[in-house]
Amino acid sequence: MDGAIPLFRMEGISKRYGGVRALEKAELSVTPGSIHAILGENGAGKSTLIKVMAGVVAPDEGRMMLDGSEVTFSSPAAANQAGIVCIFQELSLVPELSVSDNIVISDPPKRFGMIDRKAQRRIAEEALARAGAADIHPLALVKDLPLSRRQMVEIAKALARKPRILILDEATSALTAADVAKIFGVLKRLRSEGLALLYISHRMNEIAELADQCTVFRNGRNVASYAAGSKSDNEVVELMIGREYSHIFPPKPVRAPATAAPVLEARKLSWTDRLDNISLTVGAGEVVGLGGLDGQGQRELLLAFFGVLRGLSGQILIDGKPVAIASPAKARRDRIGMALIPEDRKTEGLMLPMTVRENLSFATLDRLSRAGIIDRAAEQRLIDDMVALLAIKTAGLDIPVGALSGGNQQKVVIAKWLMRQPRIILLNDPTRGIDVGTKQELYQLMRKLADQGAAILFYSTDYDELIGCCDRVLVLYDGAVKRELVGAEITERALIASALNIHGEEMPARGMAKGMAKTPARGADA
């Protein structure tokens, strides 16, 4: 990197969201004619970094230099103008418009004040050819294309903007192998044309093939930069490890391997291209974690159990018997007794303007009512129990739940489901954005519920939680279970390595040597 003049430089960039720091004095240099890979686990700050670069998010502090002079971007359009174009993970295509409309959308060619369709067609065809996707018809509507084709259109759209810096954020995640090969050819050509490319991916083999330079992020900081190929996969995992441990977890029970029939079981669950042949079991009293990088099918798996997805193939078994769960209302019925603590409490968990009382009893109204009339006294008793059990801090039961702190809102969501005394509890990243104290209470609660016999399936993006809370962890990658970690095997190193789908020999033997079933009180010794 010495010698080459950086085209773009970020210095001391910090960004906080509420109490969570996403970036902490991050630095990054980008040189023309090279492919720079960014690595890091969930929440390491990768996404925030590129959002800052692309003008989507304004940093709290720090500065950005383009060609040696300071720049600020007030919008994605401003960043585009400066030649920084980003291909986001969430597609930025407009579904009802045609491919060519989308490719020129930021700056359509004009003639007499109107869009010049001939020129637009020409630009689109050129860009598609350059992206190696000349087979896509420019007049096709984006919504009619399969995901992999859309991603190619996205790349063509970026190229049509004549970028100097092109950022690809997991841009190959939906592509077929043939498309990936094409795209790699395109990216290498762009590099030789002098573009600077930033490549974010969790696929280590892609990074090995493409990148010239790598930077590892951890806890919102860039912790290491090195020339690609100069470190082994194992060393890279080592760099990514080191999340600060700030939580205290309840001790895990020392138990013999589960002998009882599992309460919840999945056999060969598949759904569209998001879930791929997933089989798992959760026994009574067990906390089973779902790990892996964000967006590998964990959410969909929980939704599949809860009856939200249609067109699911495979089997779901409760107490060893196959069941068809057609809706959340059916999932929560006594025979199944399932509860899902959703990821976004503001939209899926709570009715914010309604009162704490109303929110608490929503999921239990059928049990609290006789002939459609709510038994107020019974409701009150149950609510009092829950408020005491979870120590919900609220100025009263009749204030809007939106007025509570994030942690207490989350407690309300959980209490609402606990009122039904569910046997199966699915948790979808329940501690996101809540304070440390509440998190610890939730860990205690989870263990307590398991001890009382609940089967718990727990998805978390925070590896620390998986290590501290779970008896077993299933690591998902591309919608499939890639690895199961049991007891002392659950270490940060193992979680990261399997989340990146790095196989085999470099796995540390520490966890295995101690035996799989007889787990020590503290699962992780990393």
Add this chain to the structure above:
Amino acid sequence: MKDWRYWLAEQRGTLLAFGIFIVMFTIYTSNHPAGFTANVVQTASNKGVLLAFVAMAQTLVVITAGIDLSVGMIFLLTNCLASWLVIGTGIETAFGVVAVLGTGLLCGAINGAIVIYGRLQPIVTTIATGAVYFGIALLLRPFPGGSVNEDLADALTGRLFGVVPASLVALLAVVLVVWMPFSRSVLGRAAYAAGSSEMAAYMSGVPIRRGKFAAYALAGLLAAIGGLFLTFFTYTGEAAYASGNAYTLFSIAAVVLGGVSLFGGKGSAIGAIFGALAFRTIGDLLFVFDFDPLWQPLFQGVILLIAVSLGAFALFRVRNRLEWFL
């Protein structure tokens, strides 16, 4: 090259509306006592064109994934205003026309400003502004009355060369002058993009706000053109509340029949025009078959319900049930 297939797919809604209209109009004229004569066509055209203008207005807003419940009231307000201003010498009449159209544009712009910059829901905003526009219309014409430049009115509601209804020619002119440029401009595309996926449009640096604002403002203008033609047909202005509401409701029916998606981002004003003409014809079928006119509102209501139900079919294909609520 199979360009034509993509073109066909894009125009499917419009062609379908065109087909429905042709079938309905054939049934209508073949059962009409007078048959397919220039007179019948002229009357049908004059009635249909009014709704066509209002439906065009509705289309622009619906494309942005909004809805304009004030179009009928802008239509009334400009009718009442025209019955005061579009009169006198050529210059005075011209000034009146400009003032009426400017008023419509202003009404639309107010809707747009509130929805876009005030971030209020289109449905609530336009119910409220619609009530205001009706209130002003009532003050302008507490009782039906007024007059209009009859030379102009007769020229625009009569026939050209003895056969072609002038109102139809006027409609075509408006399509060429207002709709075509808008749909092919950057602003028009921004309106479509915002209606289809506002976030994707934002991430792509599309001028969403200006596109939506233009759509609302031009909707006001088109409703005013409708109001102007109402004045030409009736020679008077009248703040008839029920009539304003009916036009708003029918404009939604016409838009849906014309293949414009109420979810936004899809459809064209041409489709909505055929939707309007078809809807009018269907309503009038009752007359040629000698039904009691009392049945007409119920009949039209049922057609509207069927039309909006067709738009919900896409929901059956959703595989993640949470997407029902997006």
